[in-house]
Amino acid sequence: MPERPCVLVVDDEPLNRDLLRRTLKRDVEVIEAEDANQALEMLAARADVALVLSDQLMPGPSGTELARTVRARHPGTPVVLMTGYDQDPEVAKSMTDGFVIAIVSKPWQAPALRQLIARLLARAALA
């Protein structure tokens, strides 16, 4: 298990990325992408990304679409979705289809998010 696992944050909203960085930077190394395509490029360039934390609604491919591609290209990298629509059927489906391992509904609280990410990383490291 590497010293500080790397988490890729994907969100088109810079203020959200700042907040996520602030929230997670003590536990992990945070790298950022502003859309799904950029995220895929970064994943291709870095093999050590331990987890992807993505917004659902973004210009271009959505979070669930990103998750599907990640599953295909980097099956070992889990994806967590952040969404404001806790009833979005697409989100629910991506969860049951297994592309997404957790859903964070907005607005989220920093301590809960940190715990969740830590737990998921620990699980991923064991796997």
Added chain:
Amino acid sequence: MSAVLDQIRQVLEGSVDAAVVLDSDRRILYYNRAYEASTGLRGRQLAQRVAAGDRCYDVFPLEICKTACLGCKARDVGRALRLDEIKAVRGDGEELTFIVAAVPVKLDGGDLVIIETYRDVTADVRIQRRLKVLLERERRAKENLEEVVRERTNELRQAQAQLVHQEKMSSLGRLVAGIAHELNNPINFVYGNVDFLGQYMEDLLRLVALVDGAPLPGELRAQFEQAKADVEYDFLIDDWRKLLRSIRAGAERTASIVQDLKTFSRAGGELQEADIVAGIETTLNLIAPLLKNRIEVRRRIAPSVPRILCHAGHVNQVFMNILTNAAQAIVGEGWIEVTIENVEDARAVQITITDSGPGIKPDAMAKITDPFFTTKDVGEGTGLGLWISENIVRAHGGTLVWGNAPVGGAQFVVVLPVRALDATEPVVERAGA
């Protein structure tokens, strides 16, 4: 025999109408062949009776003979008379109908005779009657058809109006959901960042305290104390926590409103356990512009109201409609009282909404849940609110009753069973179809 009479006989002999010539005593002086047929007497029989001097009203009795002999009248007034649709019963019992005409004629000798003719219109009358029946039947069928068309049109109109209303409510739902979603990110910035701000503040103040506690050279100490005074340091170290608390409280409240809005806008679809009290609060928030500074909302809410298994979005529509009506009914200042209690051994929740408006008009009382019934101006009300509300409540196995309260105006009582929908189909979908 008079020459005139002889001429008359010649004219009448071949006539298709039955005809007789009567003397002033109503004895039969002459009858034609058609008369024979009308009386139903056989030739010999008739001849004998005529020879014996039988009167016309005995030989061939018409319904008018006894009471209003037409021949007598014609004689009295001295001109021809005619009556339509006179009944007579023939010797064989068959009822016939005739047009009867009577003409008084003066013979050369000065004697007065009456010529009566009887046209058998029995068949015509029968046909006419049949025609009338047929026409009547046709008219009724047409009326029925019109009735059916009216009914169908009404049904269509209702279905269409319901669709329009549903569309209205679901676009309201979409709008609310959209707004709620748009608010999520900004709330998250505030909500998420405020803790870091607090953490940073703590860190900075720790640094300051460290400096403060260090033995500073005199000049630096003076400078430091001056700076502390300038920024009102003593006040600041107290106030920053309060500040942060109120930012957090603001963000939390906004977040909970957004959460409510999300619940509120959740349309039909799946059943869920909904918090009625929260639903009503959200509704009151949504119609706040209608209430503002004008209407006081009084709440009397039981301490523990159970959650209700329902289609929350639909149930919220019910309260939306009733509360909007109440607010619209109140002119100027007033109050709305919302009472929520557990009834039927906590197996149902009863929501009573009373307003201080003028009440429901007596002649409207029975009609307010009829589709399209409204007393409001065109454009202000479609008259569908309560109709849809009643449908929704029924679909949830509940009841909606209304009346005027002893104190105040209108009162609406909604009773919703806590778990009625467990066993049943989601009928709401059908009520809305």
